Amino acid sequence: MSFSNTPRAGTLKSLADVKLTPFWLDDPNKPEPASALTEKITADLVVVGAGYTGLWTALQAKQADPNRDVVLLEAGETAIGASGRNGGFVASSLTHGFNNGMNRWPKEMPKLVELGHKNLDGIEATIKQFNIDCDFLRSGEINVATEEYQIADLREEADESAAVGENIQFLDADQMRARVNSPMYLAGVLDPSVAMVNPARLAWGLRRACLQLGVRLFENTQVTALEERRDAKRVILKTQYGEVESKRVALATNAFPPLLKRLSLYMVPVYDYVLMTEPLSKSQRESIGWQGREGLSDNGNQFHYYRTSEDGRILWGGYDAIYYRNNGVAPHLENHPASFSRLAEHFFQTFPQLTGLRFTHAWGGVIDTSSRYTAFWGKACGGKVAYAMGYTGLGVGASRFGAQVILDLLDDKKTERTELQMVKSKPFPFPPEPFRSPIINFTRWSLDQADQNEGKRNLWLKTLDALGLGFDS
Numbered sequence: 001m002s003f004s005n006t007p008r009a010g011t012l013k014s015l016a017d018v019k020l021t022p023f024w025l026d027d028p029n030k031p032e033p034a035s036a037l038t039e040k041i042t043a044d045l046v047v048v049g050a051g052y053t054g055l056w057t058a059l060q061a062k063q064a065d066p067n068r069d070v071v072l073l074e075a076g077e078t079a080i081g082a083s084g085r086n087g088g089f090v091a092s093s094l095t096h097g098f099n100n101g102m103n104r105w106p107k108e109m110p111k112l113v114e115l116g117h118k119n120l121d122g123i124e125a126t127i128k129q130f131n132i133d134c135d136f137l138r139s140g141e142i143n144v145a146t147e148e149y150q151i152a153d154l155r156e157e158a159d160e161s162a163a164v165g166e167n168i169q170f171l172d173a174d175q176m177r178a179r180v181n182s183p184m185y186l187a188g189v190l191d192p193s194v195a196m197v198n199p200a201r202l203a204w205g206l207r208r209a210c211l212q213l214g215v216r217l218f219e220n221t222q223v224t225a226l227e228e229r230r231d232a233k234r235v236i237l238k239t240q241y242g243e244v245e246s247k248r249v250a251l252a253t254n255a256f257p258p259l260l261k262r263l264s265l266y267m268v269p270v271y272d273y274v275l276m277t278e279p280l281s282k283s284q285r286e287s288i289g290w291q292g293r294e295g296l297s298d299n300g301n302q303f304h305y306y307r308t309s310e311d312g313r314i315l316w317g318g319y320d321a322i323y324y325r326n327n328g329v330a331p332h333l334e335n336h337p338a339s340f341s342r343l344a345e346h347f348f349q350t351f352p353q354l355t356g357l358r359f360t361h362a363w364g365g366v367i368d369t370s371s372r373y374t375a376f377w378g379k380a381c382g383g384k385v386a387y388a389m390g391y392t393g394l395g396v397g398a399s400r401f402g403a404q405v406i407l408d409l410l411d412d413k414k415t416e417r418t419e420l421q422m423v424k425s426k427p428f429p430f431p432p433e434p435f436r437s438p439i440i441n442f443t444r445w446s447l448d449q450a451d452q453n454e455g456k457r458n459l460w461l462k463t464l465d466a467l468g469l470g471f472d473s
């Protein structure tokens with residue numbers, strides 16, 4: 001059954017009192033921001049951006065060498081970007097899911113799977129080591145089929161995964177509905193390794209760990225320019241009120257306008273929208289049978305992701321993935337009523353038992369989409385600068401790996417990570433404006449048509465598939 005996009009009156013009522021702020025950031029545990037940089041300083045390593053990529057880079061740099069003088073610069077506050085507003089699905093996948101990795105790097109998949117699991121174990125170990133209270137739970141993720149044609153794909157994924165070391169289990173309709181009961185569910189695949197986390201608390205915990213190890217953090221400090229010093233020995237980062245001269249620079253700015261302009265070719269900022277319900281009563285929870293804490297997602301091109309919170313709410317996000325002309329990124333784009341009402345309507349189609357439930361929070365966040373859906377890396381300024389971006393909506397786990405690769409590149413180290421094709425190669429670039437906007441919008445329209453038409457892909461999507469290109473969130 002495909003989703004109907006027209007919101008009913010009762011659906012709109014559920015949005016009457018939403019707060020337009022990310023639920024995770026609306027938390028008394030939010031730390032007081034560090035002061036802005038107001039002078040000229042020097043450092044061994046400067047990290048730009050205090051989301052997961054930047055935090056993991058700073059933390060792992062200090063763990064590897066406590067004497068390294070590490071400075072972390074953040075334009076707003078820690079976790080104000082995607083890291084504080086995501087779904088909190090922490091997957092082992094470094095490749096935006098099993099199928100995407102298998103399609104692109106089949107020979108490397110066993111290694112990518114192994115490194116991905118090691119990475120997730122590393123996240124869990126760090127959470128324990130620094131006592132980070134972030135509701136990290138290895139509760140698994142189930143990807144559900146809501147239409148007949150999706151069932152075969154799920155079965156195939158479960159069958160193929162074992163050969164490369166994954167453990168993805170097929171659930172038929174009865175098994176699926178015994179875990180979570182929606183009239184839309186026809187089958188599912190369970191990946192038990194995926195964890196759920198409170199995303200902002202994870203970021204704030206990493207921030208605390210960085211400070212504990214001596215990282216110098218400056219918040220409300222936007223880097224406005226990056227220049228190489230005349231003798232090419234150092235890089236200078238200019239901020240509104242200060243400046244840092246550093247031996248090495250890590251760029252971890254995700255979907256925000258890149259300091260190296262050429263990176264815009266490889267990444268488009270795409271807005272993803274999310275709702276959070278009020279806590280469910282015991283009987284509401286029983287009506288949907290969802291007693292565990294596993295995360296769920298559905299299997300269309302445009303997909304929803306949803307999970308429960310520690311206090312018994314349901315987070316419901318995804319489906320729309322909106323690109324705003326000229327790489328638009330701005331606070332006002334976080335409020336998109338058409339996406340919120342569509343999301344709410346789809347929520348009640350999935351769980352009609354919950355009619356009457358209210359949403360308390362609604363927000364948007366920006367994702368760094370690459371045409372291959374995975375992160376990519378590179379160097380600049382003769383190897384003194386390195387970056388990672390392009391996670392495309394699956395970066396909560398992968399960002400720690402992304403940070404390790406940044407450090408490998410800055411230290412000019414050959415490791416099992418830097419030898420991967422995924423790391424050595426770049427995604428196919430997106431066209432610049434004025435072509436970017438119409439091409440992305442036509443692709444989105446085509447994906448929507450496929451979702452409304454039993455997955456049948458038009459000539460444009462088939463051409464992109466043949467070239468290994470795409471648009472996702």
Ligand SMILES: Cc1cc2nc3c(=O)[nH]c(=O)nc-3n(C[C@H](O)[C@H](O)[C@H](O)COP(=O)(O)OP(=O)(O)OC[C@H]3O[C@@H](n4cnc5c(N)ncnc54)[C@H](O)[C@@H]3O)c2cc1C
Pocket residue numbers: 048049050051052053054073074075076077078079080081082083084085086087088089090091221222223224252253254255256257259272273274305317364365366367391392393394395396397398399
């Ligand atoms: C709504 C939403 C839901 C998502 N759900 C999931 C999920 O469930 N699971 C998953 O794996 N992934 C998910 N993602 C993706 C995931 O959140 C990101 O991949 C991950 O957080 C990226 O971390 P980051 O540090 O690279 O980027 P960010 O967290 O965006 O951090 C970048 C930081 O750089 C700062 N910055 C930018 N420019 C400058 C500058 N010039 N100077 C100083 N600072 C600067 C920004 O202020 C920001 O804090 C989701 C993303 C969104 C938006």
